[in-house]
Amino acid sequence: MNTVITIGRQFGSGGREIGEKLAEHFGIKCYDKELLSRAAKDSGFCEEMIKTHDERPTNSFLYNLVMDTYSFGYNTSTFMDMPISHKVFLAQFDAIKSIAKEGPCVLVGRCADYALHDMKNCLHFFIYADEETKIQRLVKKYPDLNESKARDMMIKKDKQRQSYYNYYSSKKWGRADSYDFCLNSSVLGIDGTVKLITQIIEDFEQKEQ
Template identity: 30%
Template structure:
């Protein structure tokens, strides 16, 4: 079938990243999160620390080979202002996300990917959230030596950053608005595995027999 993409937006501590990894494993595809930053650095010519520390395991991938054949866009000499730098870095990430969607099946976590790919017909977008009691417990289970107060602060700060980031780069859209997504999950009610299953069911409904045949080709029934 034509390649497909799942975009995953998630509240901090909701389990969205784990769900993305499970979907990628179930479908036999890459899950891109920080690795998008690596590809954006390779494409743009900006030092990688501008995109944060990222995975370097994709040097032999198809998308990397395609990007290496494109003209490089080198960063200007000297430090950019934060505002200009952030805008430019987002533009490079947007290019990478669009090229991924056109070239391979994959899962993309965050990065406003649902908005960037909103007009693509090969995309299923999901948003994963959960009540604070659930996200608090999940964060404290994953992080050593963090107090309840610190966990509350971290969740609030991270979700505010994600909401502000989404609103700015999408021209005023709200990150939590369910109309941005094909599916919105309360993971406290469903759990990771059911969120994965419902996403696959949605893909079957949206992509039809082509998706069923793809799953058969990798030895999976749906």
């Protein structure tokens, strides 16, 4: 196993669960919230601050300015003047690259596919599902939610993720040409989708040999 797997996901689609099951199958680590701890450790930022700004968009700086500053590193005066949200993004961006260099793993969300776009041994997936399936999964996961509240939460979270991804990457969230594979988890279910992705990864690794 030599492949780094990234997973973008709609809220309620089961993307994180799919990532965890893939990691378990291949005996590798899955980074979702764990990525925040790693970013905090590597950057020296407070983990609570990173959690507060996790996958949240901002409109205060232009994307190009962020990436220009990134190329000069953390110690520039421009970086020091950056909004916290940009510092958090760059800390996560660096953590994703560092983790991927350490070996095969699963990385969920946080523009991981964009951060690793130049790595050859990566496969990038996007998981979506039909609205009813997502709502039922959310209601089951969060007992205090009714269907109406679950729908509202789903719309809000997806808007946040879309804005974050579209702002910090040069691609479009959820669009087929932004990823290697887009899969509807409603069709085969969580386990069936994991099985399909496993087959894709195994075929990819065989091709690369």
